[in-house]
Amino acid sequence: MKQPKRATIYDIAKKLNLNPSSVSRALNHSRNISTATRELILKTAEELNYKANSMASNLRKGHNRTIGVVVPRINQNFFANVIAGIEEITYQQGYNLIICQSNELAAREIKCINTLVNQDVSCIIISVSADFESDDHLKNIKEQGISLIQFDRVADELDTFKVTNDNESASREAVEHLIAEGYKRIALLEGPQNLNIFRQRKAGYLKALRKNGMPVIPELIVENAWTKDLGAIATRKLLGLPNPPDAIFASTSDFAALGVLEVANEMNISVPRDLGICGYSNESFTEITTPMITTIDQHSTLMGKTIAQLYFQELDSVTNGRKDKVVNIQPELIIRKSTLKSKI
Amino acid sequence: MKQPKRATIYDIAKKLNLNPSSVSRALNHSRNISTATRELILKTAEELNYKANSMASNLRKGHNRTIGVVVPRINQNFFANVIAGIEEITYQQGYNLIICQSNELAAREIKCINTLVNQDVSCIIISVSADFESDDHLKNIKEQGISLIQFDRVADELDTFKVTNDNESASREAVEHLIAEGYKRIALLEGPQNLNIFRQRKAGYLKALRKNGMPVIPELIVENAWTKDLGAIATRKLLGLPNPPDAIFASTSDFAALGVLEVANEMNISVPRDLGICGYSNESFTEITTPMITTIDQHSTLMGKTIAQLYFQELDSVTNGRKDKVVNIQPELIIRKSTLKSKI
DNA sequence: TTGTAAGCGTTATCAG
DNA sequence: CTGATAACGCTTACAA
Secondary structure (H helix, E strand, O other): OOOOOOOOHHHHHHHHOOOHHHHHHHHOOOOOOOHHHHHHHHHHHHHOOOOOOHHHHHHHHOOOOEEEEEEOOOOOHHHHHHHHHHHHHHHHOOOEEEEEEOOOOHHHHHHHHHHHHHOOOOEEEEOOOOOOOOOHHHHHHHHOOOEEEEEOOOOOOOOOEEEEEOHHHHHHHHHHHHHHOOOOOEEEEOOOOOOHHHHHHHHHHHHHHHHOOOOOOHHHEEOOOOOHHHHHHHHHHHHOOOOOOOEEEEOOOHHHHHHHHHHHHHOOOOOOOOOEEEOOOOOHHHHOOOOOOEEEEOOHHHHHHHHHHHHHHHHOHHHHOOOOOEEEEOOEEEOOHHHOHHHO | OOOOOOOOHHHHHHHHOOOHHHHHHHHOOOOOOOHHHHHHHHHHHHHOOOOOOHHHHHHHHOOOOEEEEEEOOOOOHHHHHHHHHHHHHHHHOOOEEEEEEOOOOHHHHHHHHHHHHHOOOOEEEEOOOOOOOOOHHHHHHHHOOOEEEEEOOOOOOOOOEEEEEOHHHHHHHHHHHHHHOOOOOEEEEOOOOOOHHHHHHHHHHHHHHHHOOOOOOHHHEEOOOOOHHHHHHHHHHHHOOOOOOOEEEEOOOHHHHHHHHHHHHHOOOOOOOOOEEEOOOOOHHHHOOOOOOEEEEOOHHHHHHHHHHHHHHHHOHHHHOOOOOEEEEOOEEEOOHHHOHHHO
16 A cells, blocks of 8 residues: 655656746646746656646635536436436536435435535535434535535525526426316325425416316325325325316325325326326336336426536626526426327 | 644744644544643634645555546436445545546546546546447556456456446346246337347347347337437337337336337237337336336445445455455346236 | 745654 | 643744
8 A cells, every 4th residue: 555655746846947836827827937948848747647737736825616516316317317417517617516415315315515615616506415403504604705506405594506497387387288188186295395496386276277277185295295105195095086087196206106106107007098197207217117207307407507507606706796596497398198188 | 715724733833832733643543642731732723714625644654545437427316326325435534535427438438537546546446438449548547556346238358446336237127027928029129239238138138139039120129219219219119110019028127118119109009918118227207107117227326335335345455355346236127017927 | 937935734853 | 739841743924
């Protein structure tokens, strides 16, 4: 494990009988240096296999072109796409990304944030974990002078930049579509109500029913059904009711919707004829199920880009003056066969 | 954007009329400090909302409990799972992960590595990008005294730690399964042959044919068919041959296999009766297609754990003495309906 | 254009 | 147990 020490600007300086400061200037493309010595320095830097030490340089400069991203999981399409969008912009600007997973645990989330704060990142971008309770750790980020941008699942009360989806109107649209297709008893699979996105989706569902003069039937609302397995369990329960639903809106995720579909298939219930199914997120698999699942696309990559742009816009805000702190992106209902009862 | 400066150990020291070094000692749970002053320091650190500056600390200590991971894309199940596995172990050890995406581009990959080298990470874990050509940038990592672990797609010639799949034997097993099911003309969708994994999978295919006395038919081998779309195109071509295949082994990915299946459905070709389909990777969607797709599971999370363990084992190697530099994980053939011709 | 020297926030070493 | 001081590698006034 013994390693030859890495070359520093000091080594380069010594070799050329120059001063470290000149080396630094050359390496940083400063203009206060003759082309001759610059070339010389660049050449020997290459020779010595010199690599800058960004810890030292960041420490000295007092800032860090690095952005931290904290998400529940990276292996969900939605988050992976948001990250891809963020990266597209930050990469152009020469910023680096540190990606952390909270695994849906607040404790992990706090640890991630601490690490990022300790690293003194310029900005933290976060979508909070499922067991989100308190926003103290988020407040602390701002107190440390680090920019904070929340997206998707956000702590409402906190005054930060936010990029969200209009969950309520998307949900409403989805349910109204089900109503238009002739479904009468529409069930809702709802997510943990401590997360604002799930509250909003439920609100959209309720609004759609009310607006269309349909009753809200409590037994058709199942809480905490947001994985495939929980979706399946909920479906079995719902379809076992004396008066079962004729449609299920899995407002939590397409995974839950998949659980619904599998149970329906298992029970030989025809989709969309006897049961309409609508999911949420436009996971890629919704296109390959039989039938394909109606869902809601959240424009995740656009969301990522918007987030990153918001950060750079904030940097410019001195000249800019005005800026929006909250951007609400309109999701899109993707209608597929699983809800097209009227077309059969 | 003006921020109140963050508290440093110096601020704490000043407030308590102590020396910064004592503060450091208290914060680092050193034993050379009285419990009384330790408590005092910890308390005021809390009060001042002190956060350690890991750049300074790492710079001073000359090391960095951080590991960099470079993968082509994080939104592929395989890579996401490997990362999850890595994280499980590194998290326990108090290490941080920096995740970077190369987007399958060598140029991006080099940039990622440079960043990580500049950050002076303790270890870089990498699966190389699709247009991998030269391993110079990888060599450089070792020259900088940073541990290097390659996984899955590895540069063979380089003497580093490697965690790989036994692609050849898995491929062979898959093709022999097809043969056992009675398929006679088995096509191969192959991936970019500059990547060793795809060479190995092809070798397994050839070996299975030879071993079973079956001819290798060049027109049944399609190069570079490793996305869904390319898989579909290849399939249309193959099924249009005067003498079409009766099975297709999409050795590149399940995505390609999905392309195959969609074309087969489109052309009303019965799977598995008239066409057997086998994919690679055990993406979750292979379980929800009709029919479900036979595929190969790479034990990706285990792979991640193994990688991380290898690193910590290397750290111990002084006492350890012996260590394996290459771990080959045996993938598992998951037989599903898309190849079960004999059972119809 | 180049050299000098101080300092970013820590920690390690040496005294006391 | 605590204090003083140097050093990690780099940048940046300021001076020459």
